[in-house]
Amino acid sequence: MMPIRPMLPIRTRPLAAILTAVALCLVTGLAAPASADLTVKGDAAAWREVVAAYGKLNGLAGYRMKTTMPQGSMVMEVAPGSGAMHSTMQSQNGDAEVIVVGGQSRMRTTMSGAPSGWRCVNLPQMPRLSDPTAFQGTVDIARAPDAAIDGQPMRVYLYTMQGGAGGPMGGAVGVKTTLYVGSDNGLPRRVVLAMPRGDQALDYYDYGAPIQITLPPCAPGS
Secondary structure (H helix, E strand, C coil), rough: CCEECCCCCCCCCHHHHHHHHHHHCCCCCCCCCCCCCCEEECHHHHHHHHHHHHHHHHHHCCCEEEECCCCEEEEEEEEHHHHHEEEEEEEEEEEEEEEEEECCEEEEEECCCCCCCCEEECCCCCCCCCHHHHHCCCEEEEEEEEECCEEEEEEEEEEEEEEEECCECCCCCCEEEEEEEECCCCCCEEEEEECCEEEEEEEECCCCCCCCCCCCCCCCCC
């Protein structure tokens, strides 16, 4: 993962960890334009189903996601139509919020030593896994046995993404993903990413929520 570099220097190590966690969630939260530079290996029909599931998700007025990490717990609100996202993270070291609207980003945190108010920040360009067609490189996909989450039947897909040279993931960096899609509604329910420090699971819920996100002004001096 690339570290996030705020416009205002902040050297607090716990804050950097929180921002890295925020970046992880951002890659699964916002859609990007489709890319033609994608090669599909394995079950091409399964990949079309994955693309369709995320396409349906990104066609909603809004939805929410939640995850738990070593740094704490996080909830994200996403409004795909406006390209907006609001994440709130709680940790033992303090809370952090990030808002993204139209490519502009704001952050504030209650951590010790951090500046107060909303700060203008630059978030790095990263692969957005919520729009698989935006990925550049190769994907190898297979179906897994059906499963259930909270008693609801799920179709399960296993795929590994390998980034092409110059693509958003750099060189051949694999992202192994397990995706659970509701058999009844065709929407992503859970995605599990195989990260270097352990699997990271994110759950989708509140499909179609009327989420409205406003970009706050930056604090003076940020």
